[in-house]
Amino acid sequence: MSLDGHLDTRPGEERLLLSSKRDFDRVDSVHADVDTLLVGAGTLRTDNPCLLVNSAERRTARIAADWPEYPLKVTVTGNGGLDPDGKLWHHDGDELVVAVGEAAARRARVNLGDLPPLQRLPTTTVWPTALGILGDLYAV
Template sequence: MPRPHVLLSAAVSIDGHLDTRPGEDRLLLSNAADFDRVDTVRASADAILVGAGTLRADNPRLLVNSPERRAARVAVGRPEYPLKVTLTGTGALDPGWKFWHHGGDKLVLAVGEEATEKARANLGDLARVQQIPAGTVWPAALDLLGDAYGVGRLMVEGGGSLHTQLLEGAYADELHLVVAPLLVGQPDAVRMLGPAQYPGGPRARLRLLEARQIGDVVLLRYAPKDRSTEQR
């Protein structure tokens, strides 16, 4: 099976932050209407991927919350919930996190043998743990998800390191970016993207698919693989 269609989903402040500085209470960037939109996108996905750092910082459940959307999945022969996936380079995963105790199947992609052994020891039967090679993390992860798990549509909900890697490697097919009317301003706040060698360099323009106001936030949908250096 081909690699999944990779959709990155994030909400940011006007100055590009996912959150305030580490250790502070989580910053809610979106609104109720947009959370419902995200729930629709989750319901459309075969799998939802989040980094271990985001699990550690936010302790999310990552569910499809609408009973109607879950029922619609079941009605067409899909699992009630998308497969929940996390990526770890250390295997330092807390078995008490909500991620393991809600929703359907869970999968850990562990980079290297040491992280794999540690993840299995920490989690027991809470999740399936599969090793992927350190040198080809994303090609191996996407091939595995497509071939072994039948994932056709992969939703990536962060954090910033994953978004950066997937955009830098040209693995992302779609970007859903919600901009909230907030200015964080803290120099050590959590940013969505870090320094990277992005395809095409700083003059490459991504194709805009949609711009939509949702209450006091704006959804921007881009096609990251479709870039132009045309001056405008």
């Protein structure tokens, strides 16, 4: 909550940053230390994140360790309502959309075109299937 009592910014307002430089650096460090960043579609719509490793030094260290420069960015959606203009799709690094169910997969593909690869999951056993796909196909 911000000092003025708001829980979030209103549509059309610039995002209110409630964290310090130290906090943002800590988040960047976490991003640099993982192979995958998972974000729900609701967070994607609300926050419009890039999910990058901002530090050039950390990106260089990832490459030296034979990792990709950026973690794989995975979005999970239950309805496919994703914005093709979202920052996630237009910044560095690879993305993957995990759509739960056929209808969500169709809508995501219509909304996003060929922007990211898309994996459709059955509406049952979502997480075991998603983790299997990430492990088997993406080695994460």
